[in-house]
Amino acid sequence: MGCDGGTIPKRHELVKGPKKVEKIDKNAELVARWYYCTLSQEKLKRPIVTCELGRLYNKDAVIEFLLDKSPDKPHADSAAHIKSIKNVIELNLTDNPAWTGDKGNTKGDKYDEQRTQFICPVVGLEMNGKHRFCVLRQCGCVFSERALKEIKTDICHKCGANFKGDDVILLNGDKAEVEELRKKMEERRLRAKMEKKSKKTKPAEIVTASSHTEEVTAGPSGITNGSKTNPRDKISFVSSTESTDPKLSEKTVSSSAAKRSFPITNNQSEAYKSIFTSHSSAKRTKDQSSNWVTHTAYYF
Incomplete structure (x- = not known):
């Protein structure tokens, strides 16, 4: 329809061009981010935490997200990289003495310059998004980027803790900085995973190595680490505990002697040789042997 009654349409009414890109209000974006x-899209209030990408969260919102990670929750993609409470850093912020809270303009009938609750403790810049701020990953102290550049040091200006260049996280950076x-976050997590895996494998390697060295160092005569073990100590408990039953003690000693074989050489003394059944003293007849318990724990 149209073009009746003598109306003359213009070009922009007939030909539709490309849609104009909607411009985002920078001030509104800064307010939303800072x-x-x-x-949770609620106002930031202590305790405030940040992730390894520099985004700001309320700590209770992060805890609720970790307890219920349903994908239906709004803005869940912004915290998908947070796997545990260890992945966030609690911020050690400095209060702004000029901040009056919501008491400055209760009626809303006048424009007041936007004040922020926190400032840089070194140069006094307000943390309102107009200035770049950083957090130290080790201690959680927050400073402006200008303070870290002007006063170059590896010690925190607020708490005195040591930090490195990789410990500095920029808050609310642009896409390239994020x-x-x-x-860096992925490299750090991969490094921590490899270190944890290496710590688990080290005890097993130590146990296997120690068992292997014991087998190598232990000689055929029971010598381990330079100390000689006396086989008499291994057999003495049999004679003391089972002396009441001669048959049982004889079977126990013979079985233990069969399990443990100690080679006899010419360098060993006669007293040492006499504890074995292969010695000539063990071949005595019943008339030649006495009826008391000898050091060899045999009854004849």
Whole structure:
């Protein structure tokens, strides 16, 4: 229909061009990223934590997410890389003395410059998104990037803890910076996984190595690590505990002697040789032997 009654349509009414790209209000984006939790979209309040990608969360929202990881929850993709509470860092923030909270403009009838609750403890810059802020992964202290660049040190300005260059995490960076932090996060987790696996395999290797050395060092005569074991000590408990039953003791000693074979050489003394059944003293007749328990624990 149309073009009746003498109306003349214009070109933009007949030909539809490409849709205009909607521009995002930068101030609204800064407020959403620096004043609200990425996961629950509620206002940030202590305790505040950050992930290894530099996003800000309320700690209770992260705990609820870890307890219930259903994919139907809103904004669950923003915390998919958080596997446990160890993957987040609790922020050690510095309060802003000029922040009055919501009491400054209760009616909302006037424009007031946006104030933030936290500042940099070194240079005093407000943590409102207009300045770049960083967190130290070891201690959780938060500073502006300007403070870390102007005062170059490997010691935290607030708590005095040592840190390295890889421990600095940029808060709310752009896409390229987030991808770089993601690569570092994956490398760090892979390194920790390999170290954990190596710690588990080391005790098993030590046990096998120690057992192998014991087998090698132990000689045929019972010598281990330079000390000689006396076979008499292995047999003495049989004679003391089973002396009441001669038949039982004779069977026990003979079975133990059959299990343990000790070679006899010419270098050994006669007292040592006499404890074995192959010695000539063990071949005496019943009339030649006495009826008491000898050191060889045999009854004849």
